[in-house]
Amino acid sequence: MILNFFDQFLSPSLLGIPLFALAISLPWLLFPTPTHRWLNNRLMTLQAWFINRFAFQLMQPINLKGHKWIMLFTALMLFLISINLLGLLPYTFTPTTQLSLNMAFALPLWLTTVLIGMLNQPTIALGHLLPEGTPTPLIPILIIIETISLFIRPLALGVRLTANLTAGHLLMQLIATAAFVLITMMPTVAALTSMILFLLTILEVAVAMIQAYVFVLLLSLYLQENV
Amino acid sequence: MPQLNPHPWFMILLFSWVMFITILPKKVMKFSFNNEPTSKSAEKPKPESWNWPWS
Numbered sequence: 632m633i634l635n636f637f638d639q640f641l642s643p644s645l646l647g648i649p650l651f652a653l654a655i656s657l658p659w660l661l662f663p664t665p666t667h668r669w670l671n672n673r674l675m676t677l678q679a680w681f682i683n684r685f686a687f688q689l690m691q692p693i694n695l696k697g698h699k700w701i702m703l704f705t706a707l708m709l710f711l712i713s714i715n716l717l718g719l720l721p722y723t724f725t726p727t728t729q730l731s732l733n734m735a736f737a738l739p740l741w742l743t744t745v746l747i748g749m750l751n752q753p754t755i756a757l758g759h760l761l762p763e764g765t766p767t768p769l770i771p772i773l774i775i776i777e778t779i780s781l782f783i784r785p786l787a788l789g790v791r792l793t794a795n796l797t798a799g800h801l802l803m804q805l806i807a808t809a810a811f812v813l814i815t816m817m818p819t820v821a822a823l824t825s826m827i828l829f830l831l832t833i834l835e836v837a838v839a840m841i842q843a844y845v846f847v848l849l850l851s852l853y854l855q856e857n858v
Numbered sequence: 859m860p861q862l863n864p865h866p867w868f869m870i871l872l873f874s875w876v877m878f879i880t881i882l883p884k885k886v887m888k889f890s891f892n893n894e895p896t897s898k899s900a901e902k903p904k905p906e907s908w909n910w911p912w913s
Contacts, residue, residue, distance in 0.1 A: 640859070649869065655877050659885065664888050679889045683889065683890070710878060726874070729861050730861045731868075731870040
């Protein structure tokens with residue numbers, strides 16, 4: 632069996648036991664459940680600060696009925712950001728590179744927002760298919776375009792996260808392999824490649840956080856339209 | 859591309875949702891601060907205006 636660069640994305644298994652369970656369940660050890668202490672330690676304070684500020688920021692543009700979603704969105708944000716960041720460590724498996732996981736979250740949540748809109752306020756929900764101020768002759772084609780863009784949303788949501796993380800990891804592996812191979816032949820070029828790898832790693836940290844945020848932000852926007 | 863391999867799709871889906879539904883809500887809810895701390899005095903302190911001491 633020839634190893635290729637895509638093999639890092641295979642769902643890991645050891646002796647036939649799927650390790651995906653470990654990859655998904657162990658990140659939560661980094662978020663200890665807070666007790667009823669009045670004063671927490673630094674880690675708990677930082678996490679509480681992050682979670683509460685994030686919840687506040689996310690729910691600001693949404694009306695009161697949409698505030699029921701806050702726990703779901705915050706939990707999703709924690710889920711994605713910790714999995715993405717932990718996947719940047721060497722030899723770890725990133726579950727969010729799996730299309731199945733991302734589509735598993737994107738499709739049901741998007742569908743929920745659409746159904747909420749269609750069932751509670753169908754006129755407004757359908758009204759979103761026609762932007763305001765459209766010239767009359769363009770109306771039929773624009774409704775078709777907006778419907779297509781509506782249905783492509785879950786696909787885009789899932790594939791965006793998958794593709795960004797997959798591409799980042801692949802690129803890191805490629806450049807690292809190049810630097811490693813070049814060390815014996817052309818050490819200066821290997822040093823330059825290592826510099827590029829360092830910069831790429833910083834970029835990947837940013838991408839990991841941004842992609843998690845964008846996923847949750849877009850879902851909150853879809854909720855805003857429909858709730 | 860191994861991500862398109864249909865074999866572990868359903869298990870991944872199922873397991874990630876199980877994790878998401880069982881473990882995370884309890885953790886996230888515990889971070890919420892439900893009770894406002896009450897101060898000892900009954901009257902609210904007068905808010906002082908900020909007068910930009912460095913300018």
